[in-house]
Amino acid sequence: MVQGTTSDAGKSTLVAGLCRWLYRRGVAVAPFKPQNMALNSAVTEDGGEIGRAQAVQAQAAGLKPHTDFNPILLKPNTDMGAQVIVHGRAIGSMQAQAYHDYKRVARQAVLASHARLVARYAAVVVEGAGSPAEINLRANDIANMGYAEAVDCPVILIADIDRGGVFAHLVGTLALLSPTERARVAGFVINRFRGDIALLQPGLDWLERETGKPVLGVLPYLHGLHVDAEDALPRERAASGRAFRVIVPALPRISNHTDFDALRHHPQIAFSFVGPNEMPPPADLVVLPGSKSVRADLAWLRAHGWEPALRRHLRYGGKVIGICGGLQMLGTMLHDPLGLEGAAGSSAGFGLLDLETTLEPEKQLRNVQGRLAFADAPVSGYEIHCGVSRGAALAAPALTLDGDRPDGAISPDGQVLASYVHGLFDTPAACRALLAWAGFDASEAVDLTALREAGIERLADAVETYLDTGRLAALLGLEVACAR
Structure with a gap:
């Protein structure tokens, strides 16, 4: 399971990269996000609705989107409430407190999908939601450590260094976890690094000494990467001088x-x-x-x-x-x-x-x-x-x-x-x-399918080049032959 220190830390893209890395090696792999809150969604082959990021991850795994890949989808319609979608079908809208109570029921849908995926695929790569350190949401959690503890899976913690404070994010997140949850974290991935890795190495050494956990790799900032956004609007502004x-x-x-x-x-x-x-x-x-x-x-x-x-x-x-x-x-x-x-x-x-x-x-x-x-x-x-x-x-x-x-x-x-x-x-x-x-008589057009596929391939290349794939394969319970 990939969990993040914050939203937009890189969970979705790392899961997509891991799925394509495994798919390249002939491993039957499926993506999974127990609970997603997003307004970008996709229609599945079984006629339901899931988060769009899970549809992209399915493409990375060579699969068509299926409702089991994202059994709970929340689509906010106010600041206090959301439409609740279970196994691809809307069951109604709930205010935040009502959904918090409903999570006991939602947990059964999550575990049912998990069981079907584990029975069918050799590997399941799971994406968390937000941060596991949101202590006000710990009760009945099905999105992060609550799920990981229920199914007994190891966790990788990813943090975005481009925003600054990466060591505080990682150490602070660990500090807010329970002892069993902290033990479940198998290592760290640092995302969106630009610059000379030699200047970062002292910080990586300190992090490993301080936490006793390995840094599984540092992913570079992939300029121009296109993979469908989970929810957040793009940050860039319009290029001037265009027709x-x-x-x-x-x-x-x-x-x-x-x-x-x-x-x-x-x-x-x-x-x-x-x-x-x-x-x-x-x-x-x-x-x-x-x-x-x-x-x-x-x-x-x-x-x-x-x-x-x-x-x-x-x-x-x-x-x-x-x-x-x-x-x-x-x-x-x-x-x-x-x-x-x-x-x-x-x-x-x-x-x-x-x-x-x-x-x-x-x-x-x-x-x-x-x-x-x-x-x-x-x-x-x-x-x-x-x-x-x-x-x-x-x-x-x-x-x-x-x-x-x-x-x-x-x-x-x-x-x-x-x-x-x-x-x-x-x-x-x-x-x-x-x-x-x-x-506008456009002389060019963007092939979005090809652009998305190229982005997924770049992510898999980054996994192979910059992450410890031997340890990743071991965490997935796969033969080390899958690693470089």
Whole structure:
């Protein structure tokens, strides 16, 4: 099990790298994250929903995503509550205290998935959540040491040196663990190191003397690495001087922002997420993303001046795309009669498409393929939504999916396009066609699948080059022949 001293310490990427390292050697390996809190998710082969990071880890292991890889997924819809997804299916929303009590039940789902994976695979590489030193969450823990103690697995502790304080993070985390948990930590990995390793060596020697535990390796800062983010928005700003400007509001409950990875990495596009207290800058294309709390995020957009900005953008000839929740916001009304995403009620949309949406209890989960309605370009993606939309705008769909099923809408003036399909830009041909629709004849497109695969390979190369693979193989109970 890989646990981290903090969120974003590198747990997800190390698990992906370990899975690909083992897969390269013919080991049947599966990823596992007992409990995940994330708004980036993926649809599995068995028709459920898991964290997107576990889908990437499955790819690293040569597998299709399965609900057993992430049996508990929490999708926050307020600061105090989240939708709870068990074995791929939403069972309802819970406030934090209610879920804390529910964890006794969730633990059974976690252990059931663990048992199935251990029976089927030679190795299981587990990712923790947050930090095991969050002592207020220790009771009934199923995400970190509570799980590790229950199934008796060794733990690697990873820390991010790029943020500073790496030795304090590691030693402090150990100090807050119980004696049995501390004994379970088999070693450390230091992540995102830049510079001369000789200057770090005295600190590594001190760490081993102080804790009695080995440093299993130091991973370098991998510049330009692309592996789908678990949840946090990317930190970089738009590159100046590029030909086409695309902006996306960084909604408080933005979901599946990996929809924009192909645009972020496009060499001809200046892409920006626009956060709170930032005025929407001039752009050629505005994309409204998915949201876990559409009505609340719609109110947030209005409060931050996006409604007049959108109308001004369209008045000057700009284009707008809405994806999933963004589609719903572009309609005339959004209804949540059962209070699935907050207080029950209705909200007026931006009125740019003649459609209304009602949130219904049964979430629609499916992987889809199809074609753009206005160009000969294939689309491959997935749907994750509770909303059902109806209205005249749907008579002019944006896509035709398998089975001749129409999806989304294009406005009569051709300036607004909307779809329920996540991953619209992931296929190079579709990305080029959508950018052409928006007014940019892109000569290039990013192959996101190839980019992700290259990132996974780089992670596995780093594992082989910089980590003690002999000790890793021993921790996994594998033959040392798997090590270099």
